[in-house]
Amino acid sequence: MIQATIQYLNENSSYIISQFSTHIYISIVGVVLTVLVGFPIGVLLSENKKAAAVVLGLINVIQTIPSIGMLTILLIIMGLGKNTVIATVVLYSLLPIVNNTYVGLNNVDAVYIDSARGIGMSRFQVLYRIKIPLAAPIILAGVRNALVIAVGITTIGSFVGAGGLGDIILRGINITDGKPIIFVGAFLCALIAWLLDRLFNWLVK
Template identity: 55%
Template sequence: MKNMNLGQQLVEYFINNGMYVLQQFSRHFLISIYGVLLAAIVGVPIGIWISRSKKLSDVVIGIANVIQTIPSLAMLSIIMLGLGLGVNTVIVTVFLYSLLPIIKNTYTGMQNVNEDILDAGKGIGMTAFQRLRFIELPLSMSVIMAGIRNALVLAIGITAIGSFVGSGGLGDIIIRGTNATNGAAIILAGALPTAIMAIISDGVLGFLEKKLDPSRH
């Protein structure tokens, strides 16, 4: 193996282990997506809720901010003490870190909706739910999507660290590379797909965000 250069080693690695990398790639992506999805299910309603009350929003966003400041390895380890080793711990960690961008952006999106449009909605007899469903949510969708985008990029990074508590994913390949002889190729084989996943997710959701932007219609 030693007479091959890094590029050749990398090719050799993918020939040997292509399926395995693919499995870990999809596992990695699923873990990140589940965490973000849960955060969206919880965070969007919270964002809507606190947009009705300034006091509440300060408190909730303050708490989410503190969570965000906590180094993720510390958070992961502490949650591990409670929830044990394995994938659930990582999903909960991803969930917690995804909350802030999603709550904050939902809140901002709601705040940015023009009062006049809401009044018009009231004028034509829309209920509060209808106003939310047909005016506020569509108008703030792009901003909410931006929050989900930030959350997903963060999530992919956190999932990589999750390998330290045994959740699997591309972090496994990176860690093994740091342990193996001439592991540079293996490190790359884990790190490149992780980086590519993050960059592509960022790009795709960025595209969606633009599509949903009402000012572009």
């Protein structure tokens, strides 16, 4: 097993690096787009709790759809390629970002908000000077969860020709004695999740 794994790595190093890079690219782009979409939604929902129940309910419904099913639906709409997988990542990463933003902003101690209003801060100033900084740890925890989700979802990108480490895993499944190949793909997926988590912690600090 170990010898076969080393042999596979030596013979396919350029291919593995290419798929590794593609996997990271899709995961990061997907999460960045999710933050750009999900954070404003979370902020708006924190100001409208009636709408929050409906929107968060819809996002929760998306989470219950099997990822391969969602990928198939988007494939019909968008066709083959990376964009289809990125869209899938965005849909599945929405929940932790939107929900954590909503929960974080709504759990800011009212004392701070009242004090800010007492010194004449506008509603917008209270939001970006008081609420968002105090809610930042919860919001960032949502982004971290979204990164882990993205790495997992990107693995199914091989079914729509997007590349990524799913290609390696799928090759291992489709051949006899493909366990070393599957191991390489799975290990590298776990490595990406760990590296992105470490990078995220560094950026936050």
